[in-house]
Amino acid sequence: MKLKNLPVRTGFIAVLSLFGMLVLVTALLGIYSLTKNNGLSERISTLNAETVDLKDVYINNLKARSALSRAFIALSTNPADKDAAVAAARTYYDLAKKSFGAFENITEETAAQQDAAKRVADTFTAHANAIDLLFTAIGSGNVAAYAATNEGPMTQTSAAFGKSADAFFKVAEDETAQLKDEKAHAKSLLMGVAIGLLVLSCALILLVYYTLEHTVVLPLKEAMSVLQHVARGDLTVQIRHESSNEIGQLFDSMKEMKRSLAGIVHAVYGGTDTIATGVHQMASGNTDLSQRTEEQAAALQETASSMEQLTSTVRQNADNAKQATQLVMSTAMITEQGNRAAQEVVATMQGLSDLSGRIADITNVIEGIAFQTNILSLNAAVEAARAGDEGRGFAVVASEVRSLAQRSASAAKEIKERITDSLGRVEAGAQQVDKASQVMADILTSVNRVSDLMGEIAAASEEQSEGIEQVNRAITQMDQVTQQNAALVEQASAAALALEEQTVALKSTVSVFRVERALAPA
Known part of the structure; x- marks a missing residue:
């Protein structure tokens, strides 16, 4: 079928369908990209939250050990400051456990995260037990027990917890970088697809414009010219059109109108x-x-x-x-x-x-x-x-x-x-x-x-x-x-x-x- 014989209604339906498909594809692509970016962002946010919570645990543990150290020093120098130091240590220790509880409540996505989190949990439990021993020694005023615990289990569990935390930070950093790369790749892909769709839309617009110009606009201008001649009383104007669509039917009707009007005038x-x-x-x-x-x-x-x-x-x-x-x-x-x-x-x-x-x-x-x-x-x-x-x-x-x-x-x-x-x-x-x-x-x-x-x-x-x-x-x-x-x-x-x-x-x-x-x- 020649393009000029294509029915105008069919052409408009095809153009609308094509642009509808483009809009649908763009919408689906946007939804997919948005969903994927949201997932990546949520995963990055989760990793960041775990990292922050773990850092809070690590920092609060350090602050609790520091407070316990001040309490230990106060035992020999100023016993009146011991209780304040112990209370501060207890506060920091509670914050650390609270942050660790938040860390544990966050679900890990990958096996590396799960393994690193498990090592962090195990080391934190051992480290918490050592801290509890320090609180017991300080509470009883047993300087020797405190020193033995601080130099033995405390130092070992603290080193182990630090290594496990660093390992988790490394895993989180690597996965965050990977997620950021995926997000950047998805963004680049989405940008490429959007540019391709934009180019395709521009091409379709030009094609539709060319098609409408030659199948609808120019014939309608010709029909307007014929009608202007008829309006001026010129029934000698020639009507030539070879299409068989609605425009062709319009010209056939105009020819019939011209013949009828000429017969009436005659x-x-x-x-x-x-x-x-x-x-x-x-x-x-x-x-x-x-x-x-x-x-x-x-x-x-x-x-x-x-x-x-x-x-x-x-x-x-x-x-x-x-x-x-x-x-x-x-x-x-x-x-x-x-x-x-x-x-x-x-x-x-x-x-x-x-x-x-x-x-x-x-x-x-x-x-x-x-x-x-x-x-x-x-x-x-x-x-x-x-x-x-x-x-x-x-x-x-x-x-x-x-x-x-x-x-x-x-x-x-x-x-x-x-x-x-x-x-x-x-x-x-x-x-x-x-x-x-x-x-x-x-x-x-x-x-x-x-x-x-x-x-x-x-x-x-x-x-x-x-x-x-x-x-x-x-x-x-x-x-x-x-x-x-x-x-x-x-x-x-x-x-x-x-x-x-x-x-x-x-x-x-x-x-x-x-x-x-x-x-x-x-």
Whole structure:
């Protein structure tokens, strides 16, 4: 496995384990060295303690012998000082035995120490027995016994104890020197091992630093550089890394992030172009729609105004139709009266036709008839005048009747000569009156039909007026809705313009990113 493919976690665990082992070895070595040095120091301290105790025994024995010598001298020179000297000797002797007891309580480590200590113990026992004899001789005041003991056993045991003590001192000195040498050797070994561990630690530190620098730090710096390029919007930066550890996985994730971000930016580029085009078209369409809606609103207002005028006109037509219906009804009444008058004239003319055969006998009657005919003609003229245009033909007839009556009155004298002509004229007048009666009947029928039609026109005009009012209300509502639609279109146009501005801003923001040519927007 290549070093660059080593997982970072495994590397850190290995480094920590290695340094942990170094720390453990150093700790164990330190504990071992400390234990050994403590053991050596304790052994040296034990030897020193035994040497000190033995020296105390030797010195206190010498002091006890010296005090006993002063007590011996005091026996012959100053007996009063004997007790003080003996007490001092006893004190020194007790100290010597106490020091010897401490010496014996110390355990010897080596066989040489044990042998030397045994000889010291044996010589000290013999020497102590000799000292006890001296204390006995001094206590009894036996000068001869003291002198014999002091010159014999005392001198021999003291020499033997001194030689054994010197032998022990020699053994202790040799072993102390040996222990000091071992301690120095252990110290040198420990120093060498410590220096070796220090050198190994330095080498491991350099190796770890080199490894981290090339497997972690430099790739992380490269990753930081890539991320800085991406943060500046540069998506064209190349990401090259061949390791398969966590750093390699990081670079693979960065490559995937770059591809995804480039795709998103490309999609945003395309989306912003499409949105910008759509929003621009929407804004243009909204502007056109707003103008058309305003034009439609104006047209609806004009239509509403026209419908109001039309409503007013239809109402006037309805009123006029009602008035015309009333006039037609009045005309129908007048026409009916004229018809009755015409029927009466027809009856009269028929009577005249019947009486024309007897004109020769009743000339006077003819004058009366002429007078009455004149009156009737005047009435007929009045009725014809009341009938207006419809009674114009009747007025003509009435005028002719009046003319005939006048002529009948003026020509009464000539009736006989013109009786034949008069009969013809009477017959002609009767036919004209029949025609007039028929015309009046037709006029009455037409007037009735006109009255019916005018009633229907008036009803239709009222219905038309109501329908136009409803249409007017609907157009008014359409005008309001159209105005609201115009306001909404203006709002939509403003929103489209704002969206277009936001799209331009978004496109400007996204334009910070630079992508490869394959993904760059057209």
